[in-house]
Amino acid sequence: MRLAEYTDYTLRVLMYCAARPKQLVTIGELAEQHRVSKNHLMKIVNDLARQGVIETTRGRGGGLRLLQSPADIRIGDVVRASETDFRMVECFDARTNQCTLTPTCRLKHVLDAALKAYFKELDGATLADIAGPAHGKPRAAAPSRGTMISPPAGRRGVAAPVKGNRRFA
Amino acid sequence: MRLAEYTDYTLRVLMYCAARPKQLVTIGELAEQHRVSKNHLMKIVNDLARQGVIETTRGRGGGLRLLQSPADIRIGDVVRASETDFRMVECFDARTNQCTLTPTCRLKHVLDAALKAYFKELDGATLADIAGPAHGKPRAAAPSRGTMISPPAGRRGVAAPVKGNRRFA
Numbered sequence: 001m002r003l004a005e006y007t008d009y010t011l012r013v014l015m016y017c018a019a020r021p022k023q024l025v026t027i028g029e030l031a032e033q034h035r036v037s038k039n040h041l042m043k044i045v046n047d048l049a050r051q052g053v054i055e056t057t058r059g060r061g062g063g064l065r066l067l068q069s070p071a072d073i074r075i076g077d078v079v080r081a082s083e084t085d086f087r088m089v090e091c092f093d094a095r096t097n098q099c100t101l102t103p104t105c106r107l108k109h110v111l112d113a114a115l116k117a118y119f120k121e122l123d124g125a126t127l128a129d130i131a132g133p134a135h136g137k138p139r140a141a142a143p144s145r146g147t148m149i150s151p152p153a154g155r156r157g158v159a160a161p162v163k164g165n166r167r168f169a
Numbered sequence: 170m171r172l173a174e175y176t177d178y179t180l181r182v183l184m185y186c187a188a189r190p191k192q193l194v195t196i197g198e199l200a201e202q203h204r205v206s207k208n209h210l211m212k213i214v215n216d217l218a219r220q221g222v223i224e225t226t227r228g229r230g231g232g233l234r235l236l237q238s239p240a241d242i243r244i245g246d247v248v249r250a251s252e253t254d255f256r257m258v259e260c261f262d263a264r265t266n267q268c269t270l271t272p273t274c275r276l277k278h279v280l281d282a283a284l285k286a287y288f289k290e291l292d293g294a295t296l297a298d299i300a301g302p303a304h305g306k307p308r309a310a311a312p313s314r315g316t317m318i319s320p321p322a323g324r325r326g327v328a329a330p331v332k333g334n335r336r337f338a
């Protein structure tokens with residue numbers, strides 16, 4: 001039971017932006033800071049832009065910034081949007097469920113309640129609660145590469161599926 | 170974010186036994202009932218025996234049974250023992266953590282609290298709470314194959330790692 005690396009890095013992108021409310025953050029800067037490929041960050045940024053959480057600006061001097069106040073971005077909502085699989089046991093998916101214990105089993109209700117309790121905690125925290133202020137320069141001097149970020153509307157899947165990879169590559 | 174298939178089937182083995190307190194359950198019967206290979210069930214049964222949750226008896230007429238009352242087996246404990254990875258984000262593993270946000274980040278505390286809330290729910294339920302009474306015969310007439318279950322003490326890893334496989338095979 002673990003969160004996908006994708007969710008981990010999605011949260012990091014948002015935290016990094018939240019700590020720098022007055023600047024446009026570049027993909028190059030994020031890649032440098034988190035030692036992750038630009039391609040995989042592009043996928044994350046595209047998804048966040050599609051969800052209306054961030055805004056991207058093209059061209060030299062462009063970058064990304066939060067569209068909402070960090071205090072309005074609930075961690076539970078970020079995790080819900082980022083994770084793709086909440087199947088605790090087979091009967092969570094009624095289409096494929098073949099478990100013969102289902103008629104008398106009450107496990108699903110217990111696991112449902114546990115998942116609700118998990119998200120209740122996450123919904124009680126916002127990006128403002130978890131992201132500290134930026135201090136000093138990024139780890140490495142972020143090269144000004146003028147990375148352009150502005151995915152075509154509705155486009156997804158810039159990179160191959162990345163879930164489960166230790167470092168996205 | 171999902172539980173491993175291994176945990177799903179571990180819970181099913183325990184529920185099946187709990188519903189049949191007066192009989193020894195065979196691996197063949199479980200395999201038939203849950204359409205999963207005997208090899209993979211052996212791995213689960215070995216682990217449960219090692220943990221002292223079930224007892225196995227060798228030979229013809231042998232099988233397995235719970236060593237504890239279902240009311241004393243907490244679902245949270247079963248899931249803790251069965252799942253191997255609770256890494257929510259990179260900083261959960263201090264040995265490998267390289268996230269540069271760590272010094273000011275409060276995400277780990279939020280995820281820790283969410284995981285605690287999840288297990289608090291599971292710890293509030295026992296096997297007796299979720300396992301219904303057995304009714305009628307198993308799905309298919311369970312052939313009396315006299316499957317022997319009694320792993321050598323301390324032996325593990327009967328089958329290859331099975332986590333993540335849709336049906337263990």
